[in-house]
Amino acid sequence: MKTVITGRSAITAMNMDEVIFKLGEPIRHIRFVHDLGKVAVAGIGLLMNDAAIRFPVKNSDISIYIGIDDAIEEIKERYFNGILDEGILGVSPLFFPYTSPNAFVSQAAIAFDIRGESIVMPCRSSYRNAVQYADVCIRGGYTKMAVTGGLISEGRKTDAGENNYKAEFFFLEDREDAVKRGARIYQELSGRLV
Amino acid sequence: MNSGVVITGVGIVSPICPFDNMDLFWNTLCSGKDAVRRTSLPLLDFDRKWLAASVDLNDSQRKITPENKLMFIADKALRMTMDDAGFSEGLDAGLSVGTVLGNILYKEKKLIKVNEQKSKTEKEDDGRDIEKSSLSYVTEYLAAKYMLGGPKLTVSTACASGTDALGIAARKIWAGETDIMVAGGVDVLSDFAIFGFDALQALTDEKVRPFDRNRSGLALGEGAAFVVLESEAHALGRGARLYGKVLGYASRSDATHLTSPHREGRGLADAIKQAVLEAGLNTDQIGYINAHGTGTVYNDLMETKAIKRVFGRAAYDIPVSSTKSMLGHSFGAAGIIEAVCCLYSIKTGIIHPTINFQERDPECDLNYVPNAAMERDVNVAMSLSAGFGGQNSAVVLKKA
Numbered sequence: 001m002k003t004v005i006t007g008r009s010a011i012t013a014m015n016m017d018e019v020i021f022k023l024g025e026p027i028r029h030i031r032f033v034h035d036l037g038k039v040a041v042a043g044i045g046l047l048m049n050d051a052a053i054r055f056p057v058k059n060s061d062i063s064i065y066i067g068i069d070d071a072i073e074e075i076k077e078r079y080f081n082g083i084l085d086e087g088i089l090g091v092s093p094l095f096f097p098y099t100s101p102n103a104f105v106s107q108a109a110i111a112f113d114i115r116g117e118s119i120v121m122p123c124r125s126s127y128r129n130a131v132q133y134a135d136v137c138i139r140g141g142y143t144k145m146a147v148t149g150g151l152i153s154e155g156r157k158t159d160a161g162e163n164n165y166k167a168e169f170f171f172l173e174d175r176e177d178a179v180k181r182g183a184r185i186y187q188e189l190s191g192r193l194v
Numbered sequence: 195m196n197s198g199v200v201i202t203g204v205g206i207v208s209p210i211c212p213f214d215n216m217d218l219f220w221n222t223l224c225s226g227k228d229a230v231r232r233t234s235l236p237l238l239d240f241d242r243k244w245l246a247a248s249v250d251l252n253d254s255q256r257k258i259t260p261e262n263k264l265m266f267i268a269d270k271a272l273r274m275t276m277d278d279a280g281f282s283e284g285l286d287a288g289l290s291v292g293t294v295l296g297n298i299l300y301k302e303k304k305l306i307k308v309n310e311q312k313s314k315t316e317k318e319d320d321g322r323d324i325e326k327s328s329l330s331y332v333t334e335y336l337a338a339k340y341m342l343g344g345p346k347l348t349v350s351t352a353c354a355s356g357t358d359a360l361g362i363a364a365r366k367i368w369a370g371e372t373d374i375m376v377a378g379g380v381d382v383l384s385d386f387a388i389f390g391f392d393a394l395q396a397l398t399d400e401k402v403r404p405f406d407r408n409r410s411g412l413a414l415g416e417g418a419a420f421v422v423l424e425s426e427a428h429a430l431g432r433g434a435r436l437y438g439k440v441l442g443y444a445s446r447s448d449a450t451h452l453t454s455p456h457r458e459g460r461g462l463a464d465a466i467k468q469a470v471l472e473a474g475l476n477t478d479q480i481g482y483i484n485a486h487g488t489g490t491v492y493n494d495l496m497e498t499k500a501i502k503r504v505f506g507r508a509a510y511d512i513p514v515s516s517t518k519s520m521l522g523h524s525f526g527a528a529g530i531i532e533a534v535c536c537l538y539s540i541k542t543g544i545i546h547p548t549i550n551f552q553e554r555d556p557e558c559d560l561n562y563v564p565n566a567a568m569e570r571d572v573n574v575a576m577s578l579s580a581g582f583g584g585q586n587s588a589v590v591l592k593k594a
Binding site for chain 1: 294327329349351366445447581
């Protein structure tokens with residue numbers, strides 16, 4: 001069994017709005033609480049298009065394995081500072097669920113109706129663990145196809161506001177399955193990429 | 195069917211008998227002890243108490259500050275687990291840790307300090323501070339301290355984190371990447387989470403009553419727990435004691451809502467079905483289910499529906515109990531603690547009760563082992579977890 005890459009996407013917060021708009025009606029109307037969610041949905045949407053996967057998927061053939069760095073910490077700070085500033089009235093029930101890093105990936109699972117596994121692996125810098133694990137899951141037959149990659153911040157919060165997030169995603173599947181569905185194969189998942 | 199992965203060491207630091215031996219923990223749990231009580235916030239001074247289950251430190255541990263508690267209990271639980279498995283530092287093993295909020299009290303403390311200073315220019319924000327509040331810090335710290343040389347993974351899938359950490363560790367061994375993985379979960383009570391769940395109206399102000407008609411919400415808890423997983427060949431080769439075998443694991447996404455579970459338990463039912471399939475078993479071979487069982491109206495109903503959807507009429511013959519009725523919900527630690535409870539049911543032939551059960555809900559009509567432990571020879575058990583974001587996980591464990 002050989003895992004191959006049949007889709008790829010890269011996005012930053014600078015071009016996410018344009019991508020979201022192009023992804024069509026239902027995606028365009030999603031209400032995002034934070035830019036990280038928008039980056040995740042835009043990046044995975046681009047990836048699905050690149051891999052020629054139609055959405056909504058409506059089954060568990062595709063799983064998501066994503067690494068996320070300290071980008072999430074800034075959201076926790078905003079949430080907790082609300083409490084420090086205003087006490088119990090400063091608690092945002094809307095914001096609280098987004099202090100868990102899986103929220104942004106789940107938002108993409110909901111947007112594209114991806115019902116397979118949804119695993120988030122916090123990391124300090126490299127999202128290699130997530131890609132390696134996606135490969136394990138393809139080769140082990142735990143999932144047919146996988147969205148993998150990373151959601152990262154290019155630095156701590158700057159004066160530019162939240163627009164410092166970026167994402168890079170890969171669509172993985174078994175070579176035989178990819179050939180069967182006529183997918184474009186970029187390359188075999190090699191040690192170099194992982 | 196998966197080849198053999200066995201569990202050869204366990205360790206738990208929970209609100210019940212936190213630093214005692216596992217047998218005492220298990221016997222106390224089976225006696226139905228309720229660890230949930232009125233508790234103040236860990237750091238903020240607030241004129242209100244919430245129901246929660248905390249790990250109380252003893253006199254000699256009083257020097258442990260709240261912001262160091264997470265690392266302290268994680269270290270204690272890992273030490274207990276390594277000793278139990280007969281391992282010492284410098285092991286060629288991987289580490290997979292599930293956590294939802296990580297070292298959140300460290301972050302809170304820092305933000306409180308900054309807020310008190312009321313000056314951004316005095317803000318301490320060096321690299322070490324950022325590193326200590328990173329979610330992956332717990333894993334990196336423990337792996338370095340115990341000199342674990344294998345793969346290091348942090349898993350954050352909301353309240354399914356512990357179960358996913360265990361399942362991912364098993365897959366690493368099944369894939370032949372390593373012979374030994376230590377899998378665990380840890381989270382502590384925080385002002386952060388108490389306020390958040392309170393705002394979502396998910397906390398009970400009475401008793402945690404999973405599956406009861408009058409259930410009114412969950413209580414938060416805290417803890418740390420680890421298990422050692424080994425390839426069967428490796429464990430047998432060194433004559434290790436076997437707690438049980440990991441037969442199957444699966445995770446599925448609801449893909450419907452960020453904070454509410456799928457009303458019919460679609461994702462959880464899919465995870466259960468897939469885990470049983472991977473285990474190479476039939477549904478009638480599952481002898482016990484440790485439920486996610488939070489005590490919220492929607493979780494318990496969807497969980498009951500998911501179990502019935504998979505097991506059909508046979509669901510009524512399977513004992514289903516909730517550890518959270520006694521220990522509260524310890525987020526990342528919960529899945530591992532509950533998997534260990536499954537192993538102890540397999541080992542002792544006793545299933546712990548779901549406490550505070552008073553009135554049967556017509557829609558939650560399974561055998562929830564109400565209020566008193568039950569004797570039952572358990573050969574195969576299943577532990578279920580669910581979480582925000584529509585996370586659902588199931589792990590199947592069997593007598594070794």
